[in-house]
Amino acid sequence: MDTMMAKQQERLKTRRVRRGNSLYISASIIAVLLWSTSFVGTKIAYTSFPPLTLGAARFVIAAIILGLILLIKKDKLKPSVKDIGLMSISGVLGTTLYFSLENIGVELTTASNAAIIVASYPAITALMEFLFFRKKTSWVKAIGIGVAMIGVYQISYSPETQTDDKQLVGNIILIVAGFIFALYNFTTRKVVKKYSMITISFYQTLAGAITFIPVALIEKASWQTPDIKSFLILLYLGVFCSVIAFLLYNFGLRKLSSSSAMTLMNLVPIFGVLFSVLLLNEVLSINQLIGGVIIILGVVLSMRETSKKQVLESK
Template identity: 75%
Template sequence: MNTIQGKYQQKAKTKKGSSIYLIASIIAVLLWSTSFVATKMAYASFSPLTLGAARFVIAAIILGIILLFKKNKAKPPIKDVALMSVSGILGTTIYFGLENIGVNLTTASIAAIIVASYPAITALIEFLFYKIKISWIKGLGIIIAMIGVFQISYNPQSQEGDQQLIGNIILIIAGFVFAFYNFTTRKLVNNYSMITLSFYQTVAGAITFIPVAFIEKSSWRMPSMGSFLMLLYLGVFCSVIAFLLYNFGLRKLSSSSAVTLMNLVPIFGVLFSVIILHEVVRISQVFGGVIVILGVVLSVRETTQRQIRSTGKGI
């Protein structure tokens, strides 16, 4: 009797422990889902490039403090630091510079859906540039995802049609930059902890972001309290805490579970955009979003745990 009761208690304890990892990952996804809305709200005082620079300066400081408390403080060799810097410039300065400009020109809900297509874009680039063979299902998924992106991006009847279209195109270009960031990061991800890797990437990205932000110097002004709080939210919660929670969850979650959770980002992103920003989402955009998610699910169905870890930078 005691043996049976002990096994039951152990099983319940294991289930509870696994739930903690799942909850941590879901919280991370929810935080990333709000980043598009927070970015839009921060634009009340900040210009896109200035917001990006300030956000990652904050993130770099926080990651540096966390790194100080780590036991293993071995400094990577110059060769790896250089590669981390390149990936940081790609994934922070260029990617988020483009994303912020794109979000400024289009709606937060459309941005959330387009960003959901990035895994499919990554798979497409792997096939075109790196000659990595893909299954017919994965190829079909890529095509479906691209059709979905076109469905939500092109709307000539919209009053803001030209501006939104430009914003959508910039976000799609950002997806290609994100893919090359992933390829660069994969060369390092197995050799360093994610905190160490992210610190060097974020520092390099923040340093190069600062001079870029000076392009907008003429539009600088004292931020409102609301915009400043959104900046802190993006830097602390979306760039650091969500990242740490997601990588904590990856310790126990399977690859398929992690990919499935990431597909919740556009769903919650659209939901928060409608509730908080009162954005109007067309039926065609909802339909396009469903197509994108379906395509992404098919295109990443063979993703390994290592590949998922290499893309866990945050939004």
């Protein structure tokens, strides 16, 4: 009798943990969804803004919005000088460095190459977790990441050999961006449980915006008055893809490991294809459809392993 009751309590606890995890996973997925739309928006905005200028303007808008929210919210818990330093470092990593590299890389290479490289980010993060934190990667998680990368390859594969030097430079830049974003994950996790999402995102975005401005001055000769469409896209990138997406992603990092959160980045190609079909009237090929299913399977495998591990750790 006691054994049956213990098993029942264990099942209930498992369900509660999974329901709780689903909230953090959902938040991360929505963040990835918003970031996926930023690729389309960024391409449109390039008609008026050069890459670094677009990044700086986007995060200046985000910093102002987050600052206003923080003032209204009146958060009584003030970060320590050390934690402000950590949030500032993560802001420079995840805002200035990452988006500078991403914007330049996306401009230089093809969308297919970018999708393949983004799929490598979870593996990069898992590798860095192992090297710097001695965190072992289970076979289930490794298989899940591998399956997801196979799915991205299925979507992105082109029989034509890429020999363009400019594309090669863009690919290398995007790979470096993956390491930068992994460092952003590690740094953010040190403070993410101490303060509200608004507080963390504000200090991150403020530091990123401040350091982005002098970088954007490099493109001063290319500045021009933006058209209405580009300006509206800029506002969208600043509000939804910067403020809301980062709040949701940081919220997800409260429970998800860095590599698990990064595994969700494999959904970017799926969302990218979806937006291409809906907004650009592109036709979905059978290879893309099969690849999307494989990616979803890989992500589910990785997240399922994480949920089981968190259940054991909560006992």
